[in-house]
Amino acid sequence: MRAYILLKLSVLLLTACAGRPDLSEQITGRWEMEQVLRNGNDVTAEHDPDDDRFIVIIADGTFRSGGHFGENTGRWSIDTDTGELFIDSDAGENDDSYWFISFDDDVMTWTGARGFGREFMLKHRRSQ
Numbered sequence: 001m002r003a004y005i006l007l008k009l010s011v012l013l014l015t016a017c018a019g020r021p022d023l024s025e026q027i028t029g030r031w032e033m034e035q036v037l038r039n040g041n042d043v044t045a046e047h048d049p050d051d052d053r054f055i056v057i058i059a060d061g062t063f064r065s066g067g068h069f070g071e072n073t074g075r076w077s078i079d080t081d082t083g084e085l086f087i088d089s090d091a092g093e094n095d096d097s098y099w100f101i102s103f104d105d106d107v108m109t110w111t112g113a114r115g116f117g118r119e120f121m122l123k124h125r126r127s128q
Contacts, residue, residue, distance in 0.1 A: 027076075031127060035121075052067040053068060099111060110122040
């Protein structure tokens with residue numbers, strides 16, 4: 001009887017996890033910058049003064065971004081075990097960053113994981 005219950009629980013867990021897209025699928029698309037927090041303080045006006053910053057995450061592992069501060073391209077990868085996103089910017093090593101990502105409906109939140117990013121939390125809204 002115990003083996004049957006364990007088998008049934010295992011099947012339920014696998015079914016529940018199979019229905020969820022993985023992080024690499026969830027992150028792809030166009031995202032508009034919505035809010036920038038630095039050490040808990042809202043600094044959106046400083047980091048997105050024209051309310052036009054965006055990032056497009058492409059399934060092939062590349063990205064492009066743009067807005068007030070110009071355009072950028074590069075590569076991205078996700079450690080699916082930790083949820084850590086690595087942004088490898090073509091602007092140079094000093095622009096590379098690591099983020100923990102989470103989702104709440106159509107809002108993706110990046111919380112700084114290492115280096116300069118640890119001070120920041122970025123919120124992006126999925127664009128149509």
